[in-house]
Amino acid sequence: MTGIALAPDALGPTITIGEILVEIMAVDRGTGFLEPTALVGPYPSGAPAIFIDQCARIGGSAGIIACVGDDDFGRVNVTRLRADGADISAISINPDFPTGSAFVRYRNDGSRDFVFNIAKSAAAKIDLTSAARALIDRSGHLHVMGTALAIPGAAEIIEHAVTVIKGRGGSISFDPNVRKELLGDTETRTRFAGLVDIADLILPSGEELFVAAGGEDEGEAIRALFGRNAGEVALKRGADGSTVFTREGQRIDCPGFVVEEIDPTGAGDCFGGAYVACRRLGMPIEQALIYANAAGARNVTVMGPMEGAGTLAELDAFIAVTPGRRS
Secondary structure, eight states: OOSOOOOOGGGOOEEEESOOEEEEEESSOOSTTSSOOOEEEEEEEOHHHHHHHHHHHHTOOEEEEEEEESSHHHHHHHHHHHHTTOBOTTEEEETTSOOEEEEEEEOTTSOEEEEEEOTTSGGGGOOOOHHHHHHHHTOSEEEEEGGGGGSTTHHHHHHHHHHHHHHTTOEEEEEOOOOGGGGOSHHHHHHHHHHHHHOSEEOOBTTHHHHHHOSSOHHHHHHHHHTTTOSEEEEEOGGGOEEEEETTSOEEEEOOBOOOOSOOTTHHHHHHHHHHHHHHTTOOHHHHHHHHHHHHHHHTTSSSTTTTOOOHHHHHHHHHHSOBOOO
């Protein structure tokens, strides 16, 4: 196997901790929600939920610690995750708060306007329940999304999970998908740095590499991460594909696929879910990268942040008929 291996899938499921949302999108492009507009949705969403759904669809064992409301928005998420093979035993239901939501409208230039309800929703009510403890106790890998650091109580659950899973010989991956502006307070910044320090695999995208490692040069930032704990860095390059760097000095580039982009939301999360699952199932980096690129590319071809998450068979079919980008 090329590079460092994550803990094998046989040790226990990959788990993640964080928000479950529904996403509701404006049909027409424009600016904001200041006037009536046609909407489509709800779609199951939330970065950790998208990640773990793709992980499960690949065939890796996978579960999530989260909270939803006692409403249809919660049920549509739980139903999807269950159907796709994820362990939902640690998803709690809060009868007093609604499931989190995100209303999204694309502007003509491709940027997006959002109206979120996370902080005042069930998504912010996650807790270290007995079911969550039980899932952590049998897990082999923890994947942390930077977005989870904005959720009250998530950091304490993550710290508990790190201790238990590392104690079992498990591994940690970290997707630092958080803007610098959200790392303003000292406590959040310290926790973010702590996750960079312990992660076996880091999966940044664009500027997130420099948020995690500092500096302005890609090579310098990669070396800084290997100076901490990382054994692999999987750098997402959007439509241009991805690159994995290993502590041993290897660089593996994988071109992206040429597709018509319908909805880019969730592409990076699908990439991560596929890559982590494939590595834990024993695939070499080169093969895992092809599947991860395919998972991200396939997901952008349909509306909805996890509607394009693919099984291995679906990704094989996608790879067979989809041209790759030339480097």
